[in-house]
Amino acid sequence: MGAPLIGARVERKEDYRFLTGAGQYTDDVELPRQSYAAFVRSPHAHAVIKKISMVKAKASAGVLAIYTGEDFAAAKLGGLPCGWLITDVNGQPMKEPPHPCLAQGKVRYVGDQVAIVVAETQAQARDAAELVEVDYEVLPAVVDGSKATAKDAPQLHEGAPDNTCYVWAIGDKAATDAAFAKAAHVTRLDLINNRLIPNAIEPRVANGSYSRADDSYTLYVASQNPHVERLLMTAFVMGLPEHKVRVVSQDVGGGFGSKIYLYAEDVAVTWASKQVNRPVKWTSDRSEAFLTDAHGRDHHTIAELAMDKDGHFLGMRVKTTANVGAYxxxxxxxxxxxxxxxxxxxQYKTPVIHCEVTAVFTNTTPVDAYRGAGRPEATYVVERLVETAAREMKIDPADIRRRNFITAFPYQTPVALMYDIGDYNATMDAAQKLGDVAGYPARKKASEAKGKLRGLGYAAYIEACGIAPSAVAGALGARAGLFEAGEVRVHPTGSVTVFTGSHSHGQGHETTFAQVVADRLGMPIENVDIVHGDTSKVLFGMGTYGSRSIAVGGTAIVKALDKVIAKGKKIAAHLMEAAESDVVFENGAYTVAGTDKKKMFGEVAFAAYVPHNYPHDKLEPGLNENAFYDPANFTFPAGTYVCEVEVDPETGVVKIEKFTAVDDFGNIINPMIVEGQVHGGLTQGIGQALTEGCQYDASGQLLTGSFMDYCLPRASDVPFYQVDTRVTACTHNPLGVKGCGEAGAIGAPAALMNAITDALGVKDMPMPATPQTVWRTLKNKKAA
Amino acid sequence: MAVKVSLKVNGKSVSAEVEERTLLVTVIRENLRLTGTHVGCDTAQCGACTVSMNGKAVKSCSMLAMQAEGADVMTIEGVAKPDGTLHPMQAAFKEHHGLQCGFCTPGMVMNAIDYAKHHPDPTEEQIREALEGNLCRCTGYHNIVKAIGAGARAMAAGK
Known part of the structure; x- marks a missing residue:
């Protein structure tokens, strides 16, 4: 047996196919008798559909069928469901207006689906979609979340007065107000968390196929969670039994949250495939992706932090308006x-916190979880507040954090979570050292000598990952369980195929999970394959989001491995004529303590499938085990990021000079993959702070609807990162892992904006800090 | 109106009957079923569709198939050796973890190979500039930049 695989920088098993063009993404799936779909979409943000004329479109070359909302209503297709019920401050359920797959009488955002056109070729479908004539009565629109509840604001849904979905609150308001009453200093910020458009480089694709032979459907779809997609589509929308629907998501080209959801197009192509009795494929173009992939963030928050005279936090008060879009x-x-x-x-022992959130509907694309999902918004609030407080109180920003760090675990926060473990001083120490904070004053001086401004900012973030204990999630309103499933199928010759309900869309599960399995079974990694993304192969799954794959999905596999090893022990005991309690499994072999008796794992597997000499009275043949794992708690990755920027006051250009990230993800299986996740997350966080910002005009037209207008970070926008980790092992899963997928996107915006505001000497400025915004901020500061 | 286009792809002569408006990438993906070349946008920004045409990296989504008449095109499927051994640039991407979801990867590799032919020992800054036409949402470019530097040096060393 060689060196341990857990903790090793193993090159990825999936890379060969991706590097040679052999990946199988959803658009690469071409079925016999394939037909193609295009959608007619609303050009208006808010309008009544007066009439749809399809005469010209139906006569267009190659058209097979056109369906509108009327057809969907007649077929009794349900609307798209929301998977989480929030109960408002008055104990009432949130407002859930219908979310039809194709518009029913009204459209509520630019891009809203009006009709599906099915044709022989993609070009013919798109041509015909152009010929569908829709007569709209345009209505006034509201796009800004903070204006949605105004008395004169246009109303989107009959069942949601004042465009309000819910007003929800957490924490002890009276105790928080009391803390503010005795504060020596209060820091207050009015923050916008800018709306983002996820933009996985692979656009969404859905290819639905119906078989009359057995009355079943197959949906190939670029999804992060095919089982959840199937559950939502069958049980809530189409009224089909699950065993008649197979959902396949093989290689998926990035997700970042945007491919978690059940989308209207997925339902429409699946349903249409039965109507036309041919497979129906829809491939989003990038313009459609901008308009219809669920967006992220879009919060307006007023946040206050109360402190005593020494900068100890006494309380936090937060009021947020969250724009959830049209549905x-x-x-x-x-x-x-x-x-x-x-x-x-x-990361702080703030004793009392109160937060009130108003979620509002607007005439914009629906907003949902995007890399980090709520946690970047929380980190932005906390870390901008803390840094600003330090400046106002003239305390070093690292020191004010250290004064308030939680140091004893487990720790019950005043906002429901129980942190199991962490060491925030360790990550802070390491980040300061790696980022050479001690050398910062000299670098600042050097920048100033060149006529440049230099700033340094921290973010000490925490996130709740490994989502989630089902019981806790259920108590909080989740309408689904949040466990994960895994199956370990040992083959007669001892090699292993592992089926996981987690889904990889870039994370490298085929390698990371194989490292865990090969390590536990003491076999070469080449003997292990990981299978995911097909409901007909994987027994069940909740999919990948919330940095949950290794902590929940990985643990399910470990639980199944434990069962395999335990059964193997019984077989080995029989083969070696020893008591089961004397048999030990180590480095791929069963041995009997105190003897030289030994059976390799492969020999035991062979005996399980060729059971000539086998304990038939005690055991079934075969070696195939599965496990469902529901975590005991969230995991709590945390870390410190330090960002250093140089700003050119003449042009407003911000250059990231240094970006240091020290994370505590618990134990690490593959450091190479973990670093890659951090690099990618940081870049998305830097994108939010520096280059990306979704913009609508007042009428609800998306102004940032292409890569020419919405600036994804390019290679020249970001530096080489300095990344490192510190480890406190998670206390409640066997691998001691916490998850690493979102951290970068959670911590980076606050660190970067803290650095930029430090450089400019201003309290706040909006994201993204484009050269124009920076230049204007400096100009306004001078004028003031 | 259908037109016939004839070209060489990965060393093989091919032809297809297509509409005049058909893009080169459509012929590659749909007619030839070489699905390693991807489409990530509709404004020639993302570079996922990059192929080599007559030795130069081009975006196959922003040219008509007819413009490739008689051309010698190489797609990602033609880059590794016939026995499957990776090209040095592909090997460098694997070694340096220069890919995650893999969707932008073929375009990155095609662009990087063309670039490295003329820049055997590029600096970090040069590589970042050379990636102006290729978007990646997963890697933060960190490991792509490292991979291209290493791949270029490996190519120059004739590995």
Whole structure:
């Protein structure tokens, strides 16, 4: 047996196919007798559909069928469900207006689906969609969340007065107000968390196929959670039994949250495939992706931090308006509540916190979880407040954090979460050292000598990952369980196929999970394959989001491995004529303590499938085990980021000079993959702070609707990162892991904006800090 | 109106009957079923569709198939050796973890190979500039930049 695989920088098993063009993404799936769909979409943000004329479109070349909302209503297709019920401050359920797959009488955002056109080729479908004539009566629109509840604001839904989905609160308001009453200093910020458009480079694709032979459907879809997609689609929308629907998501080109949800197009192509009795494929173009992939963030928050004279935090008060867009997307309701307000304690022992969240409907694309989902918004609030407080009180920003760090675990926060473990001083120490904070004054001086401004900012973030204990999630309103499933199938010759309900869309599960399995079974990694993304192969799954794959999905596999090893022990005991209690499994072999008796794992597997000499009275043949794992708690990755920027006051250009990230993800299986996750997360966080910002005009037209207008960070916008980790092992899963997928996107915006505001000498400025915004901020500061 | 286009793809002569408006990437993906070349946008920004045409990296989503008449095109499927051994640039991406979801990867590799032919020992800054036409949402570019530097040096060393 070689060196341990857990903790090793193992090159990825999936890379060969991706590097040679052999990946199988959903658009690569071409079925016999394939037909193609295009959607007619609303060009208006808010309008009544007066009439739809399809005469010209139906006569267009290659058209097979056109369906509108009327057809869907006649077929009794349900609307798209929301998976999380939030109960408001008055104990009432949130408002859940219908979310039809194709518009029923009214459209509520630009891009809203009006009709599906099915044709022989993609070009013919798109041509015909152009010929569908829709007569609209345009209505006034509201796009700004903070204006949605105004008395004269246009109303989107009959069942949601004042465009309000819910007003929800957490924490002890009276105790928080009392803390503010005795504060020596209060820091207050009015913050916008800018709306983002996820933009996985692979656009969404759905290819539905119906078989009359057995009355079943197969949906190939770019999804992060095919089983959840199937459950939502069958049980809530189409009224089909689950065993008649197979959902396949093989290789998926990035998700970042945007491919968690059940989308209207997925339902429409699946349903249409039965009507036309041919497979129907829809491939989103990038313009459609901008308009219809669920967006992220879009909070307006007023936040206050109360302190004593020494900078000890006494209380925090937060009021947020969350713009959820035109309809509730699949998990939209829990993002600005359960995944946001519960994180407002951050890494600090703030004794009392109160947060009130108003979720509002607007004539914009639905907003849902995007990398970090609520936790970046919480971190932005906490870490901008803390840094600003330090400046106002003239305390070093690292020191004010250290004064308030939680140091004893487990720790019950005033906002529901129980942190199991962490060491925030360790990550802070390491980040300061790696980022050479001690050398900062000299670097600042050097920048100033060049006529540049230099700033340094911290963010000490925490996140709740490994989502989630089902019982806790259920008590908080989740309408689904949040466990994960895994199956370990040992083959007669001892190699292993593992089926996981987690889904990889870039994370490298085929490698990370194989490292865990090969390590536990003491076999070469080449003998282990991981299978995911097909409901007909994987027994069940809740999918990948919330940095949950290794902590929940990985643990399910470990539980199944434990069962395999335990059964193997019984077989080995029989083969070696020893008592089971004397048999030990180590480094891929069963041995009997105190003897030289030994059976390799492969020999035991062979005996299980060729059971000539086998304890038939005690055991079934075969070696195949599965496990469902429901975590005992969230995991709590945390870390410190330090960002250093240089700003050119003449042009407003911000250059990131250094970005240091020290994270505590618990134990690490593959450091190479973990670093890659951090690099990617940081870049998305930097994108939010520096280059990305979704903009609508007042009428609800999306102004940032292409890569020419919405600036994804390019290679020249970001530096080489300095990343490192510190480890406190998670206390409640066997691998001691916490998850690493979202951290970068959670911590980076606050660190970067703290650095930029430090450089400019201003209290706040909006994201993204584009050169124009920076330049204007400096100009306004001078004028003031 | 259908037109016939004839070209060489990965060393093989091919032809297809297509509408005049058909893009080169459509012929590659749909007619030839070479699905390693991807489409990530509709404004020639993301670079996922990059192929080599007559030795130069081009975006196959922003040219008509007819413009490739008689051309010698190489797609990602033609980059590794016939026995499956990775090209040095592909090997560098694997070694340096320069890919995650893999969707932008073929375009990145095609662009990087063309770039490295003319820049055998590029600096970090040069590589970042050279990636102006390729978007990646997963890696933060960190490991792509490292991979391209290493791949370029490996190519120059004739590995």
């Amino acid at each position: 509730l997307s699949t998990f939209a309701s829990c993002v600005p509540t359960i995944l946001y307000a519960t994180l407002l304690a951050g």
